[in-house]
Amino acid sequence: MTPSTATTSADPSTAAPATPPQPWRRWHSAWRRWSLWTLLVGLVGAMLITLVWLAGRYEASQVQSKLERDTADAVADIRTAFSHNLQSLQALQSGDPDLASWEHRAAGLLSLRRELVRVEWRDTQLRVRAHVETPYRVVPSDPETRAAAQSDIALACANARRIGAASYSGSYFQPQSDGMGSEMMELCVPLLENGRYTGFLTATYALQNVLVDVVATSLQRGQEVSFTEPDGTRLALVGATRRGSRMFQAQQLLDLPGTALMLRMGSWHSAPSVFPNVLTALVTAMSVALVTVMVVLVRDNRRRLRAERDLGDALAFRKAMEDSLVIGLRARDLQGRITYVNPAFCDMVGFTAQELVGQGAPLPYWPPELAQEYGARQQVRLSGQQVPPREGYESVFMRRDGTRFPVMIYEAPLINAQGLHTGWMGSFLDVSEQRRVEELSRTSHDRLQATARLATVGEMASLLSHELNQPLAAISSYASGSLNLLEPVADGAAESPHQPPLPEPLRGDLREVRTAMQRIAQQAERAGRVIKSVHDFVRRRDQSREMVTTQALLDAVMPLIRLQARKLGVQVQVAVEAGLPAALCDRTMVEQVLLNLARNAMQAMDDARIHPRVLELRVARAASNASRGWIEFTVADCGVGIPEDVAAQLFTPFFTTRAEGMGLGLSLCRTVVEQHGGFLGHARREPRGTVFTFTLPAAPAETAAAGAAALPGPASTR
Incomplete structure (x- = not known):
């Protein structure tokens, strides 16, 4: 192997392209020129023969026709x-x-x-x-x-x-x-x-x-x-x-x-006599034309070949540069019609160059909803009243399949070789991937913040559950002690044998105080159960499930619901289907779900223009899942309804439309319902309002029969 060959094989990327020898190139160029001349002479001769033959045929056809x-x-x-x-x-x-x-x-x-x-x-x-x-x-x-x-x-x-x-x-x-x-x-x-x-x-x-x-x-x-x-x-x-x-x-x-x-x-x-005259005239005219063409071709042949070679090199360089670009290029004339687009721009919008060149406003890649705005902006640009910023501006284009994507546009005046302004040249950069990465980064940041807030909430819930257990235990103890002290007095017995019995009006007041203390004890006990359930929920413990009648669940939350309803002027309507089986659920958490949905429904009607204000609570057997044994709870209001943009992220943690809200209520409600295997959803109510519905599993027949005696009855107070 020679050194030159070894060098070429070692680095093929730097090897010079092989060129034919100079004699071969000269012979090839001369062959091309002579072949073109031969072709020209042959065409002229064929044309002359054809004309003479056609003249003879024409004369013969005239004789035959006559x-x-x-x-x-x-x-x-x-x-x-x-x-x-x-x-x-x-x-x-x-x-x-x-x-x-x-x-x-x-x-x-x-x-x-x-x-x-x-x-x-x-x-x-x-x-x-x-x-x-x-x-x-x-x-x-x-x-x-x-x-x-x-x-x-x-x-x-x-x-x-x-x-x-x-x-x-x-x-x-x-x-x-x-x-x-x-x-x-x-x-x-x-x-x-x-x-x-x-x-x-x-x-x-x-x-x-x-x-x-x-x-x-x-x-x-x-x-x-x-x-x-x-x-x-x-x-x-x-x-x-x-x-x-x-x-x-x-x-x-x-x-x-x-x-x-x-x-x-x-x-x-006799034979047609037109042959000598036509031949002489045509040969004379074509001879003069051939001599003239020969002189012109000989004089301009070298310049034409040189110009063609330079133009071919320039076009090849431009084509390679255009194919390597990922930035779209577009040229427009002074009337706004497209005169040039590169392959990157065609790939960006999904249209071919033949479909785009010559198009004016509205352009096919403009979104229909923005076509009027883009047309007005183009008129201002073409009139010369506004010079495009050098740093570019962002816009939205539409692909052939209808998808929208953001682009960054940089435009500059298009000046020809004579220095005249003939149009505008623009470059386009698809920034959809950049926006997607930014959106992913923002979403990840939001999720990290939400996770941190959830961790903080979990720690706060654990701390509060630990700290509130002692005050609640003390409240329950004091309430129980007060009930023990009030029990004989309220029943009419004297504190000592030497004291007379209390008057009847005083004993009635004491009985009301005893009732209040009983409610204080019940609510303290319920608060303890709520704190324990939240603590178990945060620590991911398995909640205890028990069979609870639907009426018992409603009775437990109705006092608080009616209290808020009286404040807001809301009429509460309760409808429970007869013969419903007991629900197998975590009683405390389900009561919180009912209470939260009812409060949200009443707050949705807190508007002076809404009248009457009616809150409907319905419990029935789920129609679509009757064979599986599900119970459906419905909370309906007559409020202004939920907008579509709000409904899309209604159950997102920390999303709220109220200034004082934390955005965790509906998210926790859905989590509780889904942990029971049910579904929580909402729908529009006609003529106005919103309906929230969630399902709970019904207790199996054998379990319900075995625990019918142990089911808690209705609450003592409504």
């Missing part, structure tokens, strides 16, 4: 002549002429119509009553010859009788005394009188005379015309002999009643 028109005109002339002859023959019978008068009329007709050589008047049996011969041509009336034509006459007359009109026979050859002959054709015209056939008129046509007297008058020199059978057999011919190198032919069918003839017309022409 010949076909002449043939059609000749057929029309023959039809017209035959029609006139038919009318003249029918006029021979006008006025019921005698034989002499008829022959005189027929002789006059034959002197005018040279194509008719014989006219006969026949009876119904085709016997000749009178006949007249043409004066221009002696036709021998040989009986054998006429007998040969009799069959054609009979066929023509039979066909005329059948169709009720004139009929022609097929052509037949009639020899003459000079050894020549002529093709003849018979015409049979039926004679009718009062709807009855009285005879026939027959006329004999000489096909050669038809061509000479009817068609040849309109022929030009160099044309020939002939009658032929449909199979091509020629019957009669009139015209010039061959006078050209090329023969043009046209034919037309002459369809007559009873027979058909083919009229064929030919024209001799």
Whole structure:
């Protein structure tokens, strides 16, 4: 291995690209130039040949078209002549002429119509009553010859009788005394009188005379015309002999009643004479053009190649730079239409360059709800009243699938090579990922703060539960001692045998004091249970579950609910479905859930505009989960309802809409209900208000039957 090869293999990223040898490049460039010149000369030659060929074809088509028109005109002339002859023959019978008068009329007709050589008047049996011969041509009336034509006459007359009109026979050859002959054709015209056939008129046509007297008058020199059978057999011919190198032919069918003839017309022409003139003019013009193009190409070829090479390098560099960018680029003209976008911008918004270039306001990547604002901002920008900030500004774009994403926009004036302001160039940076990271960081920070606050709350709950247990125990002890002291006095007994009993009004007051002390003892005991439940809840201990009737749960919280209801002017309505099973739950925590939901409902109605204020508490068997045995508690209010933005984070810890709230009530309520396996949710109430619903498991049938005697009854006070 040579050193140069080793160096190239060791660092392929720095190796220079292989270039062909200089002789090969020169030969390749020369081959390209000569191939282009050869292609140009070939195209010019092909164009000249094509033009000359098209000119010849055009002249030939003109000759052929004229010949076909002449043939059609000749057929029309023959039809017209035959029609006139038919009318003249029918006029021979006008006025019921005698034989002499008829022959005189027929002789006059034959002197005018040279194509008719014989006219006969026949009876119904085709016997000749009178006949007249043409004066221009002696036709021998040989009986054998006429007998040969009799069959054609009979066929023509039979066909005329059948169709009720004139009929022609097929052509037949009639020899003459000079050894020549002529093709003849018979015409049979039926004679009718009062709807009855009285005879026939027959006329004999000489096909050669038809061509000479009817068609040849309109022929030009160099044309020939002939009658032929449909199979091509020629019957009669009139015209010039061959006078050209090329023969043009046209034919037309002459369809007559009873027979058909083919009229064929030919024209001799020499080769088109347009070739030398067109060739000389085209060659001269193209030679001048080729010389001019050659001079221009030779002079500008090198500059063009150099400019193309420089332009190719610049385009390749620009393309590589555009493909490597992750920043979107967009150019707009002074009218706000997009003139350029790079691939990064197309990937950013989801539209192709073809779909964006040429688009004006509103642009397809503008969100519909912001299109008016963006349009007004673009008008201000294009008017030159506001210069975009160099530090950029943030906006929102919409992808093709409808998703929105934030972008940072930097814009600057677009100046062309002449120093004119032609538009605006903008760069766009998708900051959705940056915003997502910032949102994640903020969310994580909020969660850390919430966790710290929850830890603090847990510590405070543990401390408060420890510190409050002693005062509550003392309150319970003092209440129990006071009840023991008040029990005999309130019942009417004297404190000592030497003292008289207390008066009745005083004993009534003492009984009320005793009732108050009993309630103080009950609430102190309940407060202790609440503190113990909170302490166990914070320390994640398993709460004790017991069977409690739904009425007992309501009775435990109703005194506090009614107390607050009287303060707020709220009417409380309680509805409990009959025959409900007992609930298997942590009684203290469920009572707190009921109390918290009821207080929130009453606070939602604390508005002077709300009247009446009704709080509904309903307990029933859950309809959707009846087979599983669930009990549904419903707390409904007539408040202003919960907005959608608040409902989305209603159960979020530390979220509250009240200045004095901590945002833990509903979150703890949902946690308590979910620990029991139930569900806590809310819904809109019609016409206004909110309905909170939570479910608790019902005690199994066997457990309920076993513990029915141990179930706590209704509270002593309501």
